[in-house]
Amino acid sequence: MISLVQLECFIAVAEELHFGAAATRLKMTQPPLSRQIQQLERELSTRLFDRTSRRVALTQAGRALLPNARRLIDLAAKAVSDVRSVGEGAAGTVTIAYTAMAGQAVVPDLLRRASAELPGVTLLLRELVSLDQVEELEKGTVDIGLMRPLLARPQISSRAVYRERLAVALPSDSALAQRAEPVKLIDLKDESLLMYSPSGARYFHDLLLSMFVASGVHPHIVQYAGQVPALLAMVSAGIGFTLVPQSAERISPDTVTLLPISEADPSSRVNSVELDIAWNSESHNPLVERLLNLIDDVDHDG
Template sequence: MYSLDQLRGFVAVAEELHFGRAAARLNMTQPPLSRQIQKLEKSIGVQLFERDNRGVALTAAGSAFLTDAVKLLELAEAAPSLARRISQGSAGFVRIGFTAASTFGLLGALLNEISSALPDVDIDLREMVTKDQTAALINGEIDLGLARPPFDEDLFDSRLLYREPMMVAVPVGHRFTRLDRLVTVEDLHGEDLIMHSPTQARYFYDLVISLVSSHPTFVHTVSQILTMIFLVAAGRGIALVPQSSTALGIEGVEYIELGGFETDPVELHAIWRREARNPALHRVLDLISGAAD
């Protein structure tokens, strides 16, 4: 097997086409350099140079080998730096699970911040509901979740990313648009409500159920907020959605804030395994902490 010193010697001679100049470039004498080249040729089983009284020239095999030799040396020189950067968290990868609704208000800005501050950290995005995120964190399939509460605080550390109001999405011209005030829970009585799925959108389902003491008529049950708003635009009913949904800009829909809360009721958290050891993850968490502060 050949050594990196042999490769460096070969590249120097190939570029200089002169053993004396190549030896001087490598701060060595010519005889040991010649022995390095001979050992390299013996190791790989081909002649790399034509030697005669007029000088040195690469063989066809030598020309082909030169391209790969340069790449191997570049990789060998870059490897220690890459290992250090991965250890420090400035390079590597982070797998992020996210809910569909989190893309409306946070995900894009977060990815832009990571790309700007940590350009050598690759992000792998995986859309999944909160219960699937927690399972994926436990199984080591993702590093970070953008999820809704509740979650096991013994297993997961977390950071509140933001709170937002709950909005009532209604068709244009609905009576709620003429109230000139926030909608109350009592106003919802008698309305046809497009409802969140109790399995695929459990967080919002539980939140809405906790708000609506006397249930309106649930005319449709769907898992995606985008679908809900399209149904509202079609006049199929009204829906309770997070404020970030207003960024979707779907025509035929108006939004009025649902009042009656001491704090904005909709929460999104960053969650991760307490024993997580990925250095790049902790650099991303530092960014999140800075943004929160």
């Protein structure tokens, strides 16, 4: 079988057209160099050089082999370089999952920073609800998740990226929206609530319930949805109101008004939304730690 050493020896002799000069270039003596060439010729069943006492010249077969040998050596060198880069966390692929709101607040700046600071890294992005992210992290099909806090899982590690407060999203033509001032949840006791799904958005569902309980309000729930954009669309249609992260203002249509919840409202003490980064603690992807540190530093609107 042809070896890379044989090809390197062949290239050196082909370029120097002198066994002594080629041996010096390769930092070896001439006899082992000659043996490598002879072995290569046996493997190929043809002569690669015409040798006389005064000159060395490539045969037609040798001329045909030379460009291919160079390409093979270059490919081998690139393979070694690529593998080392991946092992050192300088190149490779990372799959990042994110919620709809994280896609607005974190992902854009993350992409800009990764492009500038980790040019050899390819980011594959997937929009998934938090529960689906955890399942993909456990299976190893996602490397990093940008999600809402969930119950602890043995394989999954996480930490907070940022926190923000919830705001009330109202149809812009509603009486409350016209007031353009902080709202107390008691002001919404007779309004229709668009609620987060208890299965698809458990974190938000439980948070809203705790806020209404703290305010002594029993909301009239008329519809459920699992993502902020879907709830905003229903608010825009005049179906009711909901509570969304303040950063949702950037994706709210003109027909929706976001008002802050009054600091005097009893729910204020629990009005805090957290976004976490999560990863599989058993991951062998050397790039995960570098991306985690990069995410910690990104700008967001939380």
